[in-house]
Amino acid sequence: MLSQAAARPVIITGLSGGGLSTAAKVFEDKGYFVSQNLPPQLILEMIDLAASDESPVDRIAFVTDVRARMFNGSLLGTIEEIKARGYDPFVLFLEARDDVLIRRFDSVRRTHPLQLGETLHAGIERERIELADVRDRADVIIDTSNLSVHDLRRAVEASVGELPADRQHVTVESFGFKHGSPRDADIIFDVRFLPNPYWVEGLRQFRGTDEPVAQYVLSQPGASEFVDKVVELLASMLRGYRHEGKDFVTVGIGCTGGHHRSVAVSEAVGDKLKQRGDLEVRVLHRDLDRS
Incomplete structure (x- = not known):
């Protein structure tokens, strides 16, 4: 039988060129049996097969993209049918900006599966439209x-x-506004109201994960109060998200470069959320090593 972890079959999907193959390798490394580009109906059959008493598969994941539309059935319909059969599918959606996707396609000299003899940009736009409903359910x-x-x-x-x-x-997730806000964040906070350690003698070379910077940032007037209010606000919002069936929430915290203030505050917010004991909390620093 499927273990508790595998009772959540994983659907890895998103835009072509968005990084689906890399994500699939992560799940393979975590012990998942990963199938790629199965038609929707075969995904259902594979899940039922994996759930049988004789199955050697403990965890299962599927990589599927817009090419599955060539077969009967839709990915969104497949997700709903998986739920109807008593499973709790986890949907991971990967995307990127148009200019990045175009650059990736150009680098490997590939055409987009929905290009249809037109421009690469037209193919990407068609794919965004076709996958919009799936993205909303991710x-x-x-x-x-x-x-x-x-x-x-x-x-x-x-x-x-x-x-x-x-x-x-x-x-x-900490980030630097000069590199752009994370498009996958559900909520974004701006901590550029705090003094920047970059301009403090002896702190520029450190990062927000280092004690001297963290102590400097969090000791500034209003810093600890801000952390407490963010955690208090998130507590209320998370209850609402849970009621609406959203179990995965990304909180972006930004400063100028993503090296100091946002990192220290993200660590502090993450620590307080972990103390609740009822959340699975991860802290990610997007721009920590960027110049």
Whole structure:
């Protein structure tokens, strides 16, 4: 029988060029049996097969993209049917900005599956429209625009964890506004009201994960009060999200470069959320190593 972890079959989907193959490798490394580009009906059959007493499969994941539309059935319909059969599917959706997707396709000299003899941009736009409903139902959305392969692996691992079905997952992600806001964040806070350690003698070379910077940032007037109010606000919002069936929430906390203030505050918010004991909390620093 499927274990508790595998009772949540994983659907990895999203935009072509968004990083689906990299995400699939993460799940393979975590012990999942990963099938790629199965027609919708075969996904259902595979889940039932994996649930049988004779199945050697303990955890199962599927990678599927817009090419599955060539077969009868839709991905959204498949997700609903999986739920109707008593499973709790976890849907991971990967995307990126148009300019990034175009650059990725150009680098490998591939055409987009929905290009249809037109421009690459037209194909990407068609795909966004076709997958919009699935994106709306996703448990976790990851924007891979600014992520290296290694960063993407860390983002998938941080967002997914071990997929316990009975707990909410919160990812607290620091970032730098000069690199763009994370498109996959559900909530964004701006901590640029705090003094920047970058301009303090002896602190520039450190990061918000280092004690001197963390102590400096969190000792500033209003800093600890801000952390407490963010946690208090999130407590209320998380209850609402849970009521609406949203178990995966990403909180973005930004400063200028994503090195100091946002990192220290994200760590502090993450620590306080972990103290609640009823959440699966991950802290991710998107721009910590960027110049």
